[in-house]
Amino acid sequence: MNEDANEADQITGANILINSLVAEDVKFLFGYPGGAVLHIYDALFQQNKVQHILVRHEQGATHAADGYARATGKPGVALVTSGPGATNAITGIATAYMDSIPMIVITGQVSSALIGNDAFQEVDSIGISRPCVKHNFLVKDVNELATTIKKAFYIATTGRPGPVIIDIPKDITAHKAVFEYPETIQMRSYKPVLNGHMGQIRRAAELILSAKRPVIYTGGGVIMANASKELIEFTRLLGFPITQTLMGLGSYPANDPLFIGMLGMHGAYETNTAMHQADVLIAIGARFDDRVTGDLEQFCPNTKIIHIDIDPASISKTVTVDIPIVGTVDRVLTALINIIKETDKKPDANALAAWWQQIKTWKQEKKSLAYNRNSDRIKPQFVIEKLSELTKGEIFVTSDVGQHQMFVAQFYQFLQPRRWINSGGLGTMGFGLPAAMGVQLAYPDDTVVCVTGEASIQMCIQELSTCKQFDLPIKIINLNNGYMGMVRQWQEMFYENRCSHSYVDSLPDFMRLAESYGHVGMKVEKPSDVEAALKEALAIKDKLVFMDIIIDPTENVYPMVAAGKSHNEMVLRPEGELA
């Protein structure tokens, strides 16, 4: 930038920041003020292009930005102050990092001259965040600010997406420079691969067409790449069974006959068994996470594996694959579809029919997702099933972490991508409500439901206040079992029922708590009231409704592949429980 430029053409770093956000088409800035960012807040006060959403805790800001990004595909942006503001944001940054979510977090920093002095509210934000960001920048000169922001957005949103932090010392936000926002950016050290290797793609097509017991296994990468359309075409062209990870749900419609459900720790019996017996596995935008694979030694023991992923480092990280293809999922799938359409070779119809028959038999024999429908306690599965029915799989559902999260994954039929918003990789309790705020702001006219538990919701409950301030009519479904249910389940199964500190005592009256924040509270205690209550809550379009649903405290998630066990060692629901 021109140093001799006319003083009058120069604006402050704070204004450069805001102008850059406008240039990036940022609509919402989720933030919380403090000393190091006061210049920025002053500049925010004097503009109306970017809407600032004042959260009640910086963790909420990062989760809200994250939820916005997951639902829209655009990067979410958060602004926090130095020191405690930055450390509070770390959980949300790590959450986004583990699930490859594009996010920009602007952290204030003490003035340049004070850095390293243990100044008031100084923390090494760059150092603390390094292991859980895609990249981070400390801005040292106001003349570099705009270019740095451009780079940050470029890095966050391309390749395998992820959070990027921009740490801005306070003095930089006061210094002046001419604002010029680069249109494009080139970085010699960062050039993501887009197109898959054609030789590898041809080899993959050949293997795919020779498969007798194939399974398509897809993850969050399909959603990140907006490749749902290609995935649907690819799957239907072949007629292969398709399973998805917790992060992949929605990118293939759950009501389609080719969909065989979620796999992994709480995947259906027939799904995990199909994985175990597959001869060809087509992994697409998935990363062979331990919650998916179980025991690596016994994972897909006699299977040839094709792996399509944008990140070379994801390939053969935990499971060695036979045909790796690095590229964006949409481009690689399009290339595969074209090759398969052009060749004369067809999938082996007889083998495929037998394979489908086998999968159906497993499903009917085990009915591994069945639960007791005659209980006089409310079953969480029933609530989610009803929700799915009433909303036709069309709403946005966020969740926290625990049994309730797994029940949504198992029982809500997602028909579209970007509708199921949950923390898969980091498993962050407290994610659900703030994430729902980001989603609701992006889609003000859509229904956004947050399914949570009485333990998780208390980790970011303060955001009920934000929801009031910004009129966010989120529907909170609190599946209240009075336990950290998922923890209790492990303690029952692996610690001889010693439920060490997993009860949630001294709970607030959630209905009145919600009301005190200015929302609508509801309490539901009988199975026969569930449907009407859900209808009533969903019909309230202009208010947040907190539904405290008292569920069976003993209910567990089945089936289960215990940590470190193999897909063929699933624990099924004890028969007695089904009566």
Added chain:
Amino acid sequence: MRHTISLLLENESGALSRVAGLFSARGYNIESLTVAATEDPTVSRMTLVTRGSDHIIEQITKQLNKLVDVIKLIDLTEGVHIERELMLVKINVPTSNQREEVKRLVDIFRGKIIDVNHNYTVELTGTSKKLNAFIKALENMKILEVVRSGILGIGRGDINLHL
């Protein structure tokens, strides 16, 4: 197996800690690491010596490549290459016998004595093996200090790592 990996990275303040952080976070070991700017002051060159199975080395090179600051990388061990290390050794030499002995060894190893008083400081370059052999040869002497640079590597002939 032992691998020598050479990297070109942006000469920026955080770059070194990103590489070091990657190794500690993922539990890879580093035997030595050297880094300095190249003829282009915006680019640093790093030589990194690590150990691991083929699987681990593959992950290390992929993870390094994934770092935004890393421009290019080569696993020198995959081709013919040269490795050199620089060592400075300060030896206590109170008797003339010992001084003679050190001079003789320095000759044999083609080193240089670069500081002389009641101690000798020897400068020696070569492969790590050669440097180890020199230390071994000094077995009966009183070594006061050993300073080693860590390994520098370069490919032979047309095996180049440049922008």
